Amino acid sequence: MADLIEIITANRLRDGAVVYWKQGGWTVTLADADQFTDRETCVAALTLAQERVAAGEVVNPYRFEARRDNAIAIPVKERELIRASGPSVHPELGKQADPATAPKFHVAAPAKPPRPKQADGPEAFDVSL
Amino acid sequence: MYRYDEFDARLVSERVEQFARQIERRLKGELSEDEFKPLRLMNGLYLQLHAYMLRVAIPYGTLSSRQLRMLAHVARRYDKGYGHFTTRQNIQYHWPRLIDVPDILRELASVQMHALQTSGNCIRNVTADQFAGAVADEIEDPRILAEIVRQWSSLHPEFSFLPRKFKIAVSGTPEDRAAVRFHDIGIEIIRSASGDTGYRIFVGGGMGRTPYLGLCIADFVARDDVLAYLEAILRVYNMEGRRDNIFKARIKILVNALGLEEMRARVRREFEEIRKEGSLNLPEHEHARIATYFAPPNFETLPDTCLEFETACARDGDFAAFSRHNLSRHRASGYAIVTISLKPTGGVPGDCSADQMDGLAQLMDAFGLAEIRVSHEQNLVLPHVRKKDLPALHDRLKALGLASPNSGLASDIICCPGLDYCDLANARSIPIAQELSRRFSDLARQEEIGELKIKMSGCINACGHHHAGHIGILGVDKKGVEFYQLQLGGSGAEDAAIAEIMGPAFAKDEIVDAVERVIAAYLNLRQPGERFLDCYRRLGLEPFKNVAYLEQLHAAY
Numbered sequence: 222m223a224d225l226i227e228i229i230t231a232n233r234l235r236d237g238a239v240v241y242w243k244q245g246g247w248t249v250t251l252a253d254a255d256q257f258t259d260r261e262t263c264v265a266a267l268t269l270a271q272e273r274v275a276a277g278e279v280v281n282p283y284r285f286e287a288r289r290d291n292a293i294a295i296p297v298k299e300r301e302l303i304r305a306s307g308p309s310v311h312p313e314l315g316k317q318a319d320p321a322t323a324p325k326f327h328v329a330a331p332a333k334p335p336r337p338k339q340a341d342g343p344e345a346f347d348v349s350l
Numbered sequence: 351m352y353r354y355d356e357f358d359a360r361l362v363s364e365r366v367e368q369f370a371r372q373i374e375r376r377l378k379g380e381l382s383e384d385e386f387k388p389l390r391l392m393n394g395l396y397l398q399l400h401a402y403m404l405r406v407a408i409p410y411g412t413l414s415s416r417q418l419r420m421l422a423h424v425a426r427r428y429d430k431g432y433g434h435f436t437t438r439q440n441i442q443y444h445w446p447r448l449i450d451v452p453d454i455l456r457e458l459a460s461v462q463m464h465a466l467q468t469s470g471n472c473i474r475n476v477t478a479d480q481f482a483g484a485v486a487d488e489i490e491d492p493r494i495l496a497e498i499v500r501q502w503s504s505l506h507p508e509f510s511f512l513p514r515k516f517k518i519a520v521s522g523t524p525e526d527r528a529a530v531r532f533h534d535i536g537i538e539i540i541r542s543a544s545g546d547t548g549y550r551i552f553v554g555g556g557m558g559r560t561p562y563l564g565l566c567i568a569d570f571v572a573r574d575d576v577l578a579y580l581e582a583i584l585r586v587y588n589m590e591g592r593r594d595n596i597f598k599a600r601i602k603i604l605v606n607a608l609g610l611e612e613m614r615a616r617v618r619r620e621f622e623e624i625r626k627e628g629s630l631n632l633p634e635h636e637h638a639r640i641a642t643y644f645a646p647p648n649f650e651t652l653p654d655t656c657l658e659f660e661t662a663c664a665r666d667g668d669f670a671a672f673s674r675h676n677l678s679r680h681r682a683s684g685y686a687i688v689t690i691s692l693k694p695t696g697g698v699p700g701d702c703s704a705d706q707m708d709g710l711a712q713l714m715d716a717f718g719l720a721e722i723r724v725s726h727e728q729n730l731v732l733p734h735v736r737k738k739d740l741p742a743l744h745d746r747l748k749a750l751g752l753a754s755p756n757s758g759l760a761s762d763i764i765c766c767p768g769l770d771y772c773d774l775a776n777a778r779s780i781p782i783a784q785e786l787s788r789r790f791s792d793l794a795r796q797e798e799i800g801e802l803k804i805k806m807s808g809c810i811n812a813c814g815h816h817h818a819g820h821i822g823i824l825g826v827d828k829k830g831v832e833f834y835q836l837q838l839g840g841s842g843a844e845d846a847a848i849a850e851i852m853g854p855a856f857a858k859d860e861i862v863d864a865v866e867r868v869i870a871a872y873l874n875l876r877q878p879g880e881r882f883l884d885c886y887r888r889l890g891l892e893p894f895k896n897v898a899y900l901e902q903l904h905a906a907y
């Protein structure tokens with residue numbers, strides 16, 4: 222059964238890369254991130270993470286929700302799925318392109334595969350006015 | 351083409367060095383993020399989902415081959431080998447590192463390019479018709495005024511802290527390819543009954559969460575008065591525009607709150623004041639001086655029918671298709687305007703690889719083409735091509751993967767980066783555009799459908815012009831899941847209109863089918879010669895709505 226956890230993320234100042242909080246530092250791989258099961262610990266860690274903004278380490282730390290499935294964190298929102306992977310339209314770019322940083326899940330393809338083309342052109346509809 | 355004078359060059363390089371120092375201080379922790387963010391934005395640098403994004407201005411969409419080569423170089427050396435051309439005639443790089451940005455800006459400055467005023471509450475890159483200087487019925491090259499406006503407004507102290515961003519577009523023909531009525535100020539160059547060239551000014555147009563069409567505030571502004579008139583509009587906006595609520599800060603909200611008459615009266619008062627001072631009078635010789643930068647090349651005297659062209663059309667079906675859709679009538683006999691579609695089947699609209707940019711730059715040099723243009727429809731344009739060169743040029747475009755014969759057709763989709771890149775997005779837009787383009791990839795089918803403008807944005811900000819789409823698609827977020835609203839009947843052309851929202855949003859696996867059903871309904875219902883837009887205007891939303899929701903209705907019973 223999947224349970225809900227929280228993860229802390231930010232973008233690294235020097236290059237903008239997506240990073241995750243890991244034992245007082247940052248990792249670029251979601252699979253290595255600290256997984257918080259209680260809100261209080263997470264908020265306390267976020268306070269520490271926020272101090273790293275002034276130091277010039279990261280920009281805009283925040284926490285987000287994920288489901289934990291066999292120890293793998295799968296973000297709830299599409300936005301975090303995409304941040305953890307890279308652009309869904311460019312599987313060869315971003316974290317997903319490198320086994321060392323790739324998440325252990327796939328972002329679902331958004332649209333159905335093309336339907337087989339009909340021999341007699343576009344479908345006709347009865348739209349009587 | 352406009353060349354920097356010494357003043358421009360110094361200003362740009364001073365700004366680059368200043369920004370380099372600011373980045374250094376930020377990395378050392380000497381500047382706080384709150385102090386740094388506005389400085390970064392002033393230099394066109396955003397933070398997106400995966401990385402920074404650098405927006406580089408392409409004034410009035412015009413580039414030389416040397417500049418295009420530099421854009422390729424930046425893409426290859428500092429980014430991931432591609433760039434994204436936008437609806438505002440800019441190019442965006444999606445992966446630059448902050449620490450590299452000073453070098454990128456230095457390299458760009460070496461070919462007179464920069465990222466100034468591509469962000470922030472200032473007058474943004476002024477856009478113009480991509481066919482400027484080439485199209486037959488043009489009254490005056492719109493880039494002349496665009497450049498005059500650029501010089502007047504760049505780093506103008508009064509206009510650096512406007513209530514909100516400010517976008518200006520200029521068109522030099524009655525046909526509008528610059529979406530002038532969707533801009534804060536839209537300018538149409540016109541000729542008076544007595545033969546004088548002047549400007550019709552629209553104000554208060556815009557997209558975003560509250561779309562408005564610009565209203566005509568002045569029917570005819572004389573050439574030497576135009577800067578005074580524009581300054582008057584900006585003064586009224588600067589004084590009266592709302593600064594308390596970012597969603598109500600654009601000039602469109604002010605114009606609609608005051609009403610057009612009151613807005614016109616206030617602008618008129620300011621205008622009279624400015625005219626009395628006399629400092630903003632634009633003398634004829636200054637206009638003429640700027641115009642020389644945009645002087646057309648010396649066109650050869652050529653017959654309009656060209657044997658090489660006709661033979662290639664008869665022999666090569668791909669070339670004939672390309673000629674049917676991607677060529678526009680040139681003012682000089684024996685020449686054509688070529689639209690290079692950045693919308694290959696299943697591709698990312700507006701994306702162009704470094705190799706393609708380099709290939710295009712080589713092609714420009716080989717055919718003696720001084721300029722290439724970026725269109726607001728996210729395509730490129732070669733404005734002055736000899737017809738007899740077209741077959742060879744087409745072969746080279748084909749080799750570069752840039753010969754899609756779909757300009758103006760269903761698969762020529764405008765699309766913003768959406769949730770694949772953008773921090774503000776609610777839903778992905780690119781995959782939907784890709785799927786649509788695959789669905790309609792058959793050229794015969796697209797030709798049967800005829801002119802169709804599909805435009806798509808990943809959130810309410812409307813960077814993908816969905817309000818102006820014959821078919822507009824807007825990504826929305828329902829509890830973290832992507833949904834898509836369908837809108838019909840918009841237009842960004844001279845028959846400008848805001849698209850009407852159809853109803854509840856479609857799930858991501860329904861939206862492409864719904865669009866396909868709407869198009870099928872159009873094919874059924876149209877009268878001879880009717881474009882999708884005309885058919886919609888005759889019949890309204892109902893018949894299309896009925897078929898769009900057809901499957902859900904069936905499922906519900």
Ligand code: HEM
Pocket residue numbers: 396398403435436437438442514515517532533555556557558559600765766767771772773774811812813814815
């Ligand atoms: C990816 C980073 C981008 C960000 C953060 C961004 C941000 C925004 C925002 C906040 C607005 C709404 C402004 C307002 O209503 O006051 C807007 C509007 C707009 N943007 Fe973008 N945008 C981005 C990319 C693009 C791209 C790629 C294009 C071109 C394809 C574009 C072209 C436009 C246009 C044409 C508008 C509508 C102008 C209007 O409001 O009238 N933007 N953008």
Ligand code: SF4
Pocket residue numbers: 766767768769772773774775776807808809810811812813814
């Ligand atoms: S419309 Fe929204 S999602 Fe698309 S680029 Fe603009 S801000 Fe981003």
